Amino acid sequence: GxxxxxxxxxxxxxxxxxxxxxxxxxxxxxxxxxxxxxxxxxxxxxxxxxxxxxxxxxxSQNRLTTPLIRKEGVLVPAEWDEALDLVAKKFREIKDNYGANALAALSSAHCTNEENYLMQKFMRAVIGTNNIDHCARVCHAPTVAGLAVSFGSGASTNSFNEIPDAKVMFVIGANPTEAHPVVGTKMKQALAKGAKLIVADPRKIELAEGSDLWLRLRPGTDVALINGIMNIILANGWEDRSFIEKRTEGFEKFRENLENYPPEIVSQLTGVPVEQLIEAARIYATAERAMIFYTLGITEHTTGTDNVMSLANLAMLTGNVGKTYSGVNPLRGQNNVQGSCDMGALPGDYPGYQKVVNPEVQKKFEEAWGVALSPNVGLMLPDMFPAAINKDLHAMYIMGEDPVVTDADANHVRRGLESLDFLVVQDIFMSETAKMADVVLPGASFAEKTGTFTNAERRIQMVNQAIQPISNAKTDGEILCELANRMGYPFSYNSSAEIMREVARLTPLYGGVTHERLGTQGLQWPVPTLEHPGSKVLHQETFSRGKGIFMAISYQEANELPDEQYPFLLSTGRKLSHYNVFTQNSEALDSYSPEELAEINPLDAERLGVEDGERVKVTSRRGELETKIQITDRVPSGIVFMTFHYMETPTNVLTNGASDKVSKTYEYKTCGVNLTKI
Ligand code: SF4
Structure with missing residues (x-):
């Protein structure tokens, strides 16, 4: 050319x-x-x-280019037919011997909506189980659960294009300039136009440095902090009485609970000075409009769902929801984690959050799919590994996820996967989880397929195929169709546009979505009909559930705090140039930050007798590793901060597998560790 x-x-x-x-x-x-x-x-x-x-x-050299089958303990290349026949045969055998619930699958927040739809349909209609989940469980499941309770819809309320004109932004447990950089840029545009910014974070993140007020709270004290702020709002009469009366319920019980959170007590719990609590309440509540942004610093706690509902309380108390430049805005992590939830890659939900336990919904999907469906909620991701160890689960099908690296208490995850009779991993790279599989199926990257992703502001957008699948790879959708056909339930789709037409027929949120309509600009759900223009702001006239509901929420300590044996608190998060571990497959990105640099405070470094760039051993109750350190006052004394971007420094062997009582999201953000000089 x-x-x-x-x-x-x-x-x-x-x-x-x-x-x-x-x-x-x-x-x-x-x-x-x-x-x-x-x-x-x-x-x-x-x-x-x-x-x-x-x-x-x-x-990348690490791309999977051909199916692999384990023979005599070693993964060897195989033809597609041999690999797919084997998977279909084993799935059928295990289902015949132990029942459909002996199988489970993980879908993928990296795959398209159409592929996620097919994966949950494969597990429900072809296998016959609701044992389907994905990584939302370990990041934003508290958002889905918490906002569904408070507002009736578990998604971000507002749109990204409002940010540059925001007047007040409250960023809590989020680090947008590194984890959602273009959102971070929009926030800086708002600051340049005079917006006020409150940041609540134990770490001095970049936005904290440019903020009007930085609340350096102790990790895991978010409920206390927000209750304290709301206590002050009420004490000063800064609440929005007319909004509370017209649009909400549950106020009285909620208000009584706040009496337990006077500023002095909250200051002791959180470590935030009283004057700063008052200032935060004043800035947020007296603004005409204020936006809340959060991410995994809120959700990845044993109180994740409580944390999310607390933010919903704060927004309702001040009437800051249901209009532009306001709202509760979770920054969803991965490209399509919103979409994979929307498509029903969840053990209790068909597409569009239609419940598997609702008999009418079950009937609707049984008629559409022509098979009997299970009325029981399936296993959530963290329950799959113990189920495997107990021999309740015999096979797993993991598409585009790497739980051995990404899930908390990774050694436990590994033991679970080792206990299975049969493990299939479908991925684009030879992941740590793929290395444990009996069959590995090579998927195609986003550049090699057509479909849609749904972003954190509910915008469904086209992914357009640019190149053919490389080498012998196939798209995940094609692999799922071939497997379903082999198992006697035909999946016959000519295109991903056709799959989206089926999604639209069965899913009111996506009812008016077609690939043609998405074009170059996409549409924000709900899009109930073909004429509907999409929804920029949720809950404008009424909440999705009718009235918004205030929840009375009490502060609870993290599951594991530092003690004599493990005197440091480990917290985890992201860095700008990486995304989980798979960006290690980009030489360009890996060269920006090629290795883990655990952040520790200068006081702690002095006590340990370590210099910047030296290596330390980090141990927790669950595992140990070695890492290089960076000495910085970004973290306060007593806290160690690590990312989860490096296969050779698998931080999650340390993290705690304790999880949120509602959503089962792990507490990645706090656990006790010890540091020793090597
Ligand atoms: Fe945008 Fe991609 Fe960067 Fe996210 S990772 S801010 S989607 S360019």
């Missing part, structure tokens, strides 16, 4: 839930680069380093 024979294919970024669009530049059937697309609905020309430079990942 000639240098000017470059095709540009608009598509959606495969990394974070911001949902930026850009053009893949394709020449001679190969992606040669990325350029901004000025018409991108969320990001315009802006892109972060991951979207801009991470595409070499498509051609």
């Amino acid at each position: 000639r240098p000017w024979d470059v095709t540009k294919v608009q598509t959606t970024c495969p990394f974070c839930g911001t949902g930026c669009n850009f053009d893949l530049n394709v020449k001679d059937g190969k992606v040669i680069g990325v350029t901004s697309n000025p018409n991108a609905p969320v990001n315009g020309k802006a892109l972060c380093v991951k979207g801009r430079f991470g595409m070499d990942m498509i051609y």
Whole structure:
């Protein structure tokens, strides 16, 4: 080809839930680069380093190029037919011997909506179980559960394009400039226009430095902090009485509970000075409108759902929901974690959060799919590994997830997977979990397929195929169709557009969505009909549940705090240039930050007698590892901060498998560790 024979294919970024669009530049059937697309609905020309430079990942040496079958203990290359026949045969045998509930699957927040739809349909209609879950369980399940209780809909209330004109932003347990960089950029635009910013975070993140007020709370004290702020709001008469009366219920019990959180007590619990609590209450509550943003610093606690409902309480107390420049806005982590929840990759929900325990819903899906369906809620992800150890679960089918690296108490996860009779892993890379599989199936990357992703502001956007699947890989959708057909339940779809038409027929939230309508700008759900323009702001006239409900929530300590044996508190989070572990497959991104650098405070470094860049051993009750350290006052004394981006430093062997009582999300954000000089 000639240098000017470059095709540009608009598509959606495969990394974070911001949902930026850009053009893949394709020449001679190969992606040669990325350029901004000025018409991108969320990001315009802006892109972060991951979207801009991470595409070499498509051609990583670590890509799986052919199916693999374990023979005499070793994974060896196989033909597709042999691998798929074997998977179908084993799934059928296990179902015949132990029943459908002896199988479970993990779907993927990296795959398209259409593929997630097929995966949950495969488990429900073909296998006959609701044992289907995915990584939302370990990140934003408290959002789905908590906002569903408070508002009736477990999703972000507002839109990203409001941010540059926000007047007040309250960012708690989120680090947008690193984890959702284009959202971070929009926040900086708002600051430049005079917006006020409150940051609540134990770490001095970049936004904290530019904020009007930084609340350095103790990890895991969010409920106490928010209750304290609300106590002050009521004491000063800063609440929105007319909103409370017209739009909410449960206020009286909620108000009584807040009496237990006077500023002095809250200050002791959280470590935040009383004056700062008062200032936060004043800035947030007296503004005409204020937006709340949060992410995993709120959800990844044993009180995750309580934390989310506390933020919903705060927004309702001040009337800051149901209108622009306000709301409760969870920044969903992965590119399509919103969509994989929407598509029913959850053990209790069909697509569109229609409940498996509702007989009418069950009947609707039985009629549509032509098979009897299970009325029982399936296993949640954290329950799958103990079920495997107990021999209740015999096979797992894991698509596009790497729980051995990403789940808390990783050694326990490994033991669970080792106990299975049969493990199938479908991925684009040879992940740590794939290394344990009996059969490995090579999937195709986002550049190799057409479908849709749904971003953190509920915007459903096109993913457009730019190149053919590399080597012998197949799209996840194609693999699922071939498996279903082999198991005697035909999946016959000619295109992913056809799958979306089936989704729309069965899912009121997506009722008016077609690939044609999404075009270059996408649509924000709910989109109930073909004429409906989509929804920028939720809960405008009424809440999805009718009235919003105040919940009386009490503060509870984290499950594991530092003690004599493990005197440091370990907290985890993300870094700008990486996304979980799989960006290690991009040489460009990995070269920005090639290794783990555990952050410790200068006082602690002095006590331990370690210098910047030296290595330490970190141990917890569950495991140990060695890591290089960085000495910085970003973290307070007594706290160690690590990422989870490096296979060779698997932080999750340390983290605590204790989980939120409602959503079963692990408490990644606090556990006790010890540090020793090597
Ligand atoms: Fe991709 Fe997120 Fe970066 Fe946008 S902000 S380019 S969606 S990783």
